[in-house]
Amino acid sequence: MIEGLLTGLAAVASPANLVLLFGGCLLGTFIGMMPGLGPVTAVSLLIPITYGLSPAGAMILLAAVYYGAMFGGSTASVLINAPGESSSVPTTFDGYPLARNGQAGKALALCAWGSFVGGTIATLMLMLAAPTLSSWAVGFQASEYFALMVLGLTAIAAFTEEGGVIKALLMAVLGLMLATIGTDIADGVERYVFGIPDLSDGLSFVLLAMAAFALSEALIAALRNQRLSEEAKAAARGKVGSLKLSAAEVRDVAPTAVRSSILGFMVGVLPGAGATIAAFMSYAVERNLARGPAKEMFGKGSLRGITAPETANNAAAGGAYVPLLTLGIPGSGTTAVILGALITLGVQPGPRLYIEHAEVFWAVVASMYLGNVILLIINLPLIPYIARTLAIPETMLVPLILFFCLVGVYLVSFNPFDLWLMIALAGVAVVLRLVDYPMAPLLLGFVLGKLMEENLRRALLVHDGSFAFLWERPVTLGLLILSALCVSAPLLKRLKRG
Amino acid sequence: MPFRQLDRAVALAVFAFAAAYFLLAFQIRVPPSSDDSPLSARSFPFALGAVAMVLSALVALKPSHGDVIAFERKAWLRSLGLLALMGFYALAVTRLGFVITTALFLAGGFRLLGERRPLVLALVAAGTAVGFWFLFRQLDVELDWGWFEDLKR
Known part of the structure; x- marks a missing residue:
């Protein structure tokens, strides 16, 4: 394990990869800070760049962007009460009141340190958990893989807001449907191509990711005409105050950071749960554990109130890598995008990744360690300057995001057809998002679709065309029972409440 | 537009898409060698189209509540x-x-x-x-x- 980590560190420490790491952290921070844009958009926007990189280089860049965007989201939450994405919402509860009291620097320093502690503990846990899980899962056959993918898709339902279960499942199915477009590899026949040669290779993953996240996000921002208040702009331009924390403050938040890191990692490992649930859960846990005046401070500028969600959401981001790297099942929208990027680069995450592409696995682990250090090094001193980028006018921001999407997709294929398709899909995504259809399950379904069908076919071939493997193989059966529970639990809860 | 109304309209549009997808699955040419296969190139699309129709019908029958969607x-x-x-x-x-x-x-x-x-x-x-x-x-x-x-x- 130590040998592997050293190999990973050596790979990451090459000048080219260090540039990717630094650049990724900075870019991620910048994108994540823009109101409405989160890690998933940041990672989607950067995918076209990864095509010129090695798989390890691509993973280093995407991991750095992921972490950077998480931190960027916190900055916007603290300074202007506008979280970049849902996992930063709990940070606003105490971060913004602190900023209004002239202690924005302290709040941002806590975000940086909290993210560092959460990310580091999660990386350590990933390093320990992933090989164990990989060695257990390496004996999986096609039937287990199929069941695992069903679990990955249905687990989304268990963590969806009440009332949104059916929509989440429907989006996952729509993703699976989009994955069937193109030439079927097993039979060599075309499906849903309608005589259009551009469709015979299927839909491009980048195109769908851009349309579903970045493009639709920007269009909704234009629709809502989100403009920063003068007060918020002033906060972004003004001084953030001291970044220093006293020894007593550090002692006060240290146990919170450790608890939230462990909780965040555990939640992040669960497919479909992710950073948002981790952040809200850890905030609630800390508020319940607090006594006396410390409890009263929650919601008014509690340091523990910032530390808990900030540590937990970064730890959850690390935890989400466990199912991705060991089982090939993404735990969140962002890891679904990363999975798609890896598949495009010819690397299939799963139990065999640890054996066949050990360099990719260890490069990810090493880049997480270094990424957390770099984020701390660049973000702490740069906080006052980073904050000023929040004053970029929205009149410029939205067209620039649209341009990045267009050029990102165009440079992959140099085919205007892809641009037309992306624009059409973005229009549909905007309408779906307006009525609360989640986009992450769509991408998850799309990424897993072909693999799911392939594994089901292989399982049927091995079992002479009989579906009996679904209940005869214990692990397959166990995973399918879990899937059924994931779907039925929220529905039963709803029925019970009437 | 009231949220429920738009939610239902979108669900019906998704239902129409799923139904078209299901019907178009009949047009997928299955090679003779796959005739006896329990899972041909058509099977997955048929299953997915059917599930999508059921799910979108459920949303259309019971659309969710939400704020009125009104933009200038x-x-x-x-x-x-x-x-x-x-x-x-x-x-x-x-x-x-x-x-x-x-x-x-x-x-x-x-x-x-x-x-x-x-x-x-x-x-x-x-x-x-x-x-x-x-x-x-x-x-x-x-x-x-x-x-x-x-x-x-």
């Missing part, structure tokens, strides 16, 4: 304008080339979203287009010149 007419026009600008980009990039198309697209976008200073608008749009052109040249990415291909020589 101007906001809709602004978003449609951005979609049209993107269409222009797709249409023009192979004809007018990367630099001109990008500059026009950005200038149009900035203007549409309310940028009123013509100098800032033109400078940022042209600067970004030329800047990216240089960047891609450094990365050995050959960009379109469109009708101005002769200028390259």
Whole structure:
């Protein structure tokens, strides 16, 4: 394990990869800070760049962007009460009141340190958990893989807001449907191509990711005409105050950071749960554990109130890598995008990744360690300057995001057809998002679709065309029972409440 | 528009899409060698189409509650304008080339979203287009010149 980590560190420490790491952290921070844009958009926007990189280089860049965007989201939450994405919402509860009291620097320093502690503990846990899980899962056959993918898709339902279960499942199915477009590899026949040669290779993953996240996000921002208040702009331009924390403050938040890191990692490992649930859960846990005046401070500028969600959401981001790297099942929208990027680069995450592409696995682990250090090094001193980028006018921001999407997709294929398709899909995504259809399950379904069908076919071939493997193989059966529970639990809860 | 109404309308549109997908699965030509296979190229689409129809019907029958979705007419026009600008980009990039198309697209976008200073608008749009052109040249990415291909020589 130590040998592997050293190999990973050596790979990451090459000048080219260090540039990717630094650049990724900075870019991620910048994108994540823009109101409405989160890690998933940041990672989607950067995918076209990864095509010129090695798989390890691509993973280093995407991991750095992921972490950077998480931190960027916190900055916007603290300074202007506008979280970049849902996992930063709990940070606003105490971060913004602190900023209004002239202690924005302290709040941002806590975000940086909290993210560092959460990310580091999660990386350590990933390093320990992933090989164990990989060695257990390496004996999986096609039937287990199929069941695992069903679990990955249905687990989304268990963590969806009440009332949104059916929509989440429907989006996952729509993703699976989009994955069937193109030439079927097993039979060599075309499906849903309608005589259009551009469709015979299927839909491009980048195109769908851009349309579903970045493009639709920007269009909704234009629709809502989100403009920063003068007060918020002033906060972004003004001084953030001291970044220093006293020894007593550090002692006060240290146990919170450790608890939230462990909780965040555990939640992040669960497919479909992710950073948002981790952040809200850890905030609630800390508020319940607090006594006396410390409890009263929650919601008014509690340091523990910032530390808990900030540590937990970064730890959850690390935890989400466990199912991705060991089982090939993404735990969140962002890891679904990363999975798609890896598949495009010819690397299939799963139990065999640890054996066949050990360099990719260890490069990810090493880049997480270094990424957390770099984020701390660049973000702490740069906080006052980073904050000023929040004053970029929205009149410029939205067209620039649209341009990045267009050029990102165009440079992959140099085919205007892809641009037309992306624009059409973005229009549909905007309408779906307006009525609360989640986009992450769509991408998850799309990424897993072909693999799911392939594994089901292989399982049927091995079992002479009989579906009996679904209940005869214990692990397959166990995973399918879990899937059924994931779907039925929220529905039963709803029925019970009437 | 009330949320419930839009939710139902969208669910019905998804149902129509799923039904079309299901029916079009009949047109998938299955090779004779797959006739006896328990899972042909058609099977997955049939199953997915059916499940999507059931799920979208459930949403349509019981749409969720939410805030009224009301945007100003101007906001809709602004978003449609951005979609049209993107269409222009797709249409023009192979004809007018990367630099001109990008500059026009950005200038149009900035203007549409309310940028009123013509100098800032033109400078940022042209600067970004030329800047990216240089960047891609450094990365050995050959960009379109469109009708101005002769200028390259």
